[in-house]
Amino acid sequence: MFNTAPENLLRIQKWFAAAITEPLTIDHCLPMASSALEEAKNYIRPSKTLLSHERIELYYRQYWWRLLDVLQENFPTVVRLFGKEDFNQKIAIPYLSKHPSTHWALCRLGDTITAWIKRNYKENDREIIRIAAEMDWSAQIAFWSGKRAPIDPTSLSATEIQELLQKKIYLQPYISLFAYPCDFFSFRDAFLKEEISYWNSHPFPELIEKKSFFVVFRNFTNQVIWQEISESEHLILSQIAKGKTLSIALNALKRKAELLEEAMTLLPLWFQSWTSLGWFTLCGADAPD
Amino acid sequence: MRKNSFPNLGIGIGLRPAHYKEIFELKPSIDWFEIISENFMVPGGKPLEMLERILEMYPVVQHGVNLAIGSPDPLDFDYLKKLKKLAQKTKTPWISDHLCWGRLAGAHYHDLLPLPYTKEVIDYVVERARIVQDFLEIPFALENLSSYVAYNDDEMPEWEFYTTIVERADIFMMLDVNNIYVSSRNHGFETQDYIANIPFDRVIQIHIAGHSDHGDYVLDTHNNFVRDEVWKIYAEVYPKTGGVSTLLEWDDDFIPFEKTWEEALKAKTFQRELQLV
Numbered sequence: 001m002f003n004t005a006p007e008n009l010l011r012i013q014k015w016f017a018a019a020i021t022e023p024l025t026i027d028h029c030l031p032m033a034s035s036a037l038e039e040a041k042n043y044i045r046p047s048k049t050l051l052s053h054e055r056i057e058l059y060y061r062q063y064w065w066r067l068l069d070v071l072q073e074n075f076p077t078v079v080r081l082f083g084k085e086d087f088n089q090k091i092a093i094p095y096l097s098k099h100p101s102t103h104w105a106l107c108r109l110g111d112t113i114t115a116w117i118k119r120n121y122k123e124n125d126r127e128i129i130r131i132a133a134e135m136d137w138s139a140q141i142a143f144w145s146g147k148r149a150p151i152d153p154t155s156l157s158a159t160e161i162q163e164l165l166q167k168k169i170y171l172q173p174y175i176s177l178f179a180y181p182c183d184f185f186s187f188r189d190a191f192l193k194e195e196i197s198y199w200n201s202h203p204f205p206e207l208i209e210k211k212s213f214f215v216v217f218r219n220f221t222n223q224v225i226w227q228e229i230s231e232s233e234h235l236i237l238s239q240i241a242k243g244k245t246l247s248i249a250l251n252a253l254k255r256k257a258e259l260l261e262e263a264m265t266l267l268p269l270w271f272q273s274w275t276s277l278g279w280f281t282l283c284g285a286d287a288p289d
Numbered sequence: 290m291r292k293n294s295f296p297n298l299g300i301g302i303g304l305r306p307a308h309y310k311e312i313f314e315l316k317p318s319i320d321w322f323e324i325i326s327e328n329f330m331v332p333g334g335k336p337l338e339m340l341e342r343i344l345e346m347y348p349v350v351q352h353g354v355n356l357a358i359g360s361p362d363p364l365d366f367d368y369l370k371k372l373k374k375l376a377q378k379t380k381t382p383w384i385s386d387h388l389c390w391g392r393l394a395g396a397h398y399h400d401l402l403p404l405p406y407t408k409e410v411i412d413y414v415v416e417r418a419r420i421v422q423d424f425l426e427i428p429f430a431l432e433n434l435s436s437y438v439a440y441n442d443d444e445m446p447e448w449e450f451y452t453t454i455v456e457r458a459d460i461f462m463m464l465d466v467n468n469i470y471v472s473s474r475n476h477g478f479e480t481q482d483y484i485a486n487i488p489f490d491r492v493i494q495i496h497i498a499g500h501s502d503h504g505d506y507v508l509d510t511h512n513n514f515v516r517d518e519v520w521k522i523y524a525e526v527y528p529k530t531g532g533v534s535t536l537l538e539w540d541d542d543f544i545p546f547e548k549t550w551e552e553a554l555k556a557k558t559f560q561r562e563l564q565l566v
Contacts (some may be wrong), residue, residue: 005361008442013361016402017393045439048477049505058437058506063400079419101397104355104368105327146332174334222335231537 024064077132138176145174150278300535312544321348351381367421383428385463403436405452418458430461435471437507465496498538512541
């Protein structure tokens with residue numbers, strides 16, 4: 001039987017947690033309306049140089065600065081679109097206020113930020129902000145995701161390869177697929193070449209409009225990269241990502257005759273390329289990493 | 290009988306990505322590296338590749354920041370399993386984390402928050418520390434915090450709280466001498482009182498680091514050279530331990546690796562003095 005926290009300890013911790021997670025103000029001092037200001041003396045002793053509430057404010061600032069730094073680092077495209085201060089005020093602080101971290105790993109801090117932006121950010125630029133967050137997060141996932149045992153067709157007999165068509169296969173967890181109305185990944189590359197402050201006084205990179213399909217993945221040297229793929233490739237890989245068999249994925253192409261024709265010609269080459277990169281695995285999402 | 294009969298690994302530095310390039314190019318003759326465990330408790334990718342390269346060349350010791358042992362939430366055994374799995378990979382001779390709290394009702398604050406120094410908190414933490422060490426099946430040490438608040442509820446000085454927990458749980462001390470200095474300034478105690486009242490045979494490792502002096506308060510920022518006041522504490526503490534592994538933490542405003550290593554090597558001066566004694 002594990003012990004439970006003493007009541008006095010829990011009382012202090014509840015107060016402390018509520019105080020440090022008050023939304024960060026512009027002057028980085030506890031909000032004037034915060035009850036923590038008045039209550040601080042009930043919990044914290046003043047020092048010779050600091051009042052009770054000034055001492056808890058050190059933790060309040062530390063809490064916010066650390067988490068804002070992490071989000072700025074993990075969402076480099078979004079930060080460049082806003083600038084640091086606006087990113088904090090419009091995205092990071094409201095997001096963290098509603099979604100405090102629920103995992104010990106700081107790298108997972110932004111795992112629901114894209115969904116949050118979709119639901120809560122209502123400005124005219126919301127679509128590009130959402131896409132930027134989605135791209136940044138996919139790069140994060142690709143950086144630290146595990147690699148599951150890849151399917152190696154060279155070790156399979158012709159019969160086993162045929163059987164593979166009917167089996168559920170999965171994409172590696174470090175692969176993400178995207179379909180965008182513009183070439184956002186070239187835009188992102190150009191954006192990331194310069195520091196955040198550079199974009200405060202320079203025009204953003206050109207965003208070329210064209211229907212584009214992308215895959216983000218980690219290569220053999222563990223570098224996170226992206227490449228443009230065709231609509232047919234995207235359609236097949238998306239079906240597999242949804243848990244469909246390769247056979248069902250190919251059937252989905254039948255809805256678009258021109259895609260089916262291309263796929264029938266190029267599929268062996270694509271499949272060879274995908275498997276040589278180790279993109280497919282028989283281990284599903286619930287498999288241990 | 291001494292409790293800390295562990296190998297003295299010499300002088301190490303905290304492994305940080307800012308230094309990877311120089312480490313792999315220069316292959317410096319550093320004694321060992323300390324890693325932040327959580328940075329490598331990921332399923333795969335670049336972080337683990339870097340760790341494996343380091344493990345081929347250097348001994349590695351694990352130091353954690355997210356156990357949050359004094360939190361009211363139950364111990365997170367999923368976290369502990371991952372920590373133990375990483376320890377099997379690194380072959381760390383011990384694992385350390387902090388005497389603090391940082392979780393509440395499922396929320397993580399990602400900070401080392403101070404505990405009130407009370408008898409009931411001692412009872413609470415002692416049991417949890419025992420469980421952690423038993424589960425990990427490896428020596429476990431808690432680090433003294435640098436803290437910026439003192440509670441009205443405090444019933445004893447920090448050193449008494451720290452010592453009692455470590456002795457009753459039969460675990461070890463990861464003694465941060467910079468934290469002793471930072472807390473002494475923030476709370477107005479004498480570092481001599483701290484040093485005179487801890488069981489040095491429980492000290493398994495020492496941390497040294499730089500801090501930021503804001504006049505009215507001092508912050509443990511790990512972004513600067515070790516101050517003379519802290520070296521002075523180290524000089525006094527190190528011989529009392531009989532010689533334990535020493536680690537320089539540098540986590541922000543990075544300087545080139547060679548300069549960081551030079552700073553850590555200053556500790557050698559005090560180790561030579563001990564050998565002379």
